[in-house]
Amino acid sequence: MTERGAWWREGIFYQIYPRSFQDSDGDGVGDLTGIIHRLPYLLTLGVDAIWLSPIFTSPMADFGYDIADYTGIDPLFGTMADFDALVKAAHDGGLKVILDLVPNHTSDQHPWFQEARRARDDPRRDWYIWRDPAADGGPPNNWLSEFGGSAWQFDAATGQYYYHAFLAQQPDLNWRNPQVRAAIHNVMRFWLRKGVDGFRVDVIWHLIKDAEFRDNPANPDYHGGRPPHEQIISRYSADQPEVHEVITAMRAVMDEFDDRVLIGEIYLPLERLIAYYGKDLGGAHLPFNFALLSAPWHARDIEKIIADYEAALPHGAWPNWVLGNHDRPRLASRVGAEQARVAAMLLLTLRGTPTLYYGDEIGMHQVAISPEQVRDPFEKNVPGVGVGRDGCRTPMQWSALPQAGFTQATPWLPLADDFTHENVVNLTADRRSILNLTRALIRLRKAHRVLVTGSYRPVAAQGDLLLYRREGDGEMLTIALNLGDQPVSIATGGSGLDGEILLSTWLDRDGERVAGTLDLRGNEGVVIGRVM
Structure with a gap:
């Protein structure tokens, strides 16, 4: 299949945090068999691919992002047979399966690191990043861990420090070592041969560090109440020019297999993010665009984000959009329950691949x-500055049964206090629920290819109104989103807004004709259809 018609350009991704999706064995933690049990739900939702946060063997210091065996399944989630069963069941239902690849660091319990720390002359020593102490015996430089404190951990047995961008239990691999690259490439091949359809690569912009280990500069904009690591700018500890060579090599591994996708987690400004598409688009197929995760929820701010992104994309690059994930506060809490419906319409009508986070629907x-x-x-x-991620990782709310139908035990994280009424069973029965809106939006997207392949055209608007068009193949859809809580009325004369409402975020205006004036309620969005 050519990249132009690739499934990842046309599909809708759904992120599953496996610990919190469905428990099948009564230990209070979700697992692979639980995901298999819930595949029919995902099929009725209409998504095309599932992305699983890490399920590999791990001591769980960072809940799976500290891997002790890249080619093993942690018993907490099941067995390799369970994984194979999940891939088969997903593929049988037409769903693709994406795994989380964590190549920047391993667990300190990984055999590679256990060998590396035995002696300075151990063959694996250079698989990790080791430095002698500074002249005063302290850390080699001022780099800080994103999880607090210095990014350097002293190893008394060998008299050197090792680098960890995150927890001390997560030592960083040395991606300047060709053996490390080859080992991770073989890990990729292992899973690709098992039928995995792609990878989301964790903290991909961290993979290469400055060869001279220069101090990072101070951040003049840092203020109290922010995570301490933001006191410095990670100029030398991340986003190095050589990282693109590394990603190109990873992409080459993907290209050994048909029809696979490489996605990169990248929290960088737009002008640096787009570089991760690579020279001649030979980098990540989809460098994750997280701009909407932290954007002020105002029409002009969002309009500018979309315009800047569309203008900056390299020729032929495919856009993507994300509104929620396992690291950021829940969408409905960021924008409000009523605007969450408008946000769903935004996500599923913009040009590019959308990713839904479990439970946002x-x-x-x-x-x-x-x-x-x-x-x-x-x-x-790092307590007290609002960095906790547990609140967006709580168990999926399936029903009003005890423990929300997620488990028969005490769940690993507490349930939301509204689960007895805000759950899949109840919201399926409510014709105008956000769940049924999401299903309707996905059906609309699949029924109108212009929402997948059409161009994006902004339409001038003011105040809380966001307007844009999707055009192509003889069809034009106009999306009108009221990001405020007050009604708005728009004169449609000469604006091209006349047509038929195909969908309202309140699911009660299908088929309504728009001629002369478009009236929107507060917190309402509509899709208007028109044959060109």
């Missing part, structure tokens, strides 16, 4: 976690 909100219930190491290490 039912409006799950950020759950307040009491101090004694905190599980996230980020929050434990």
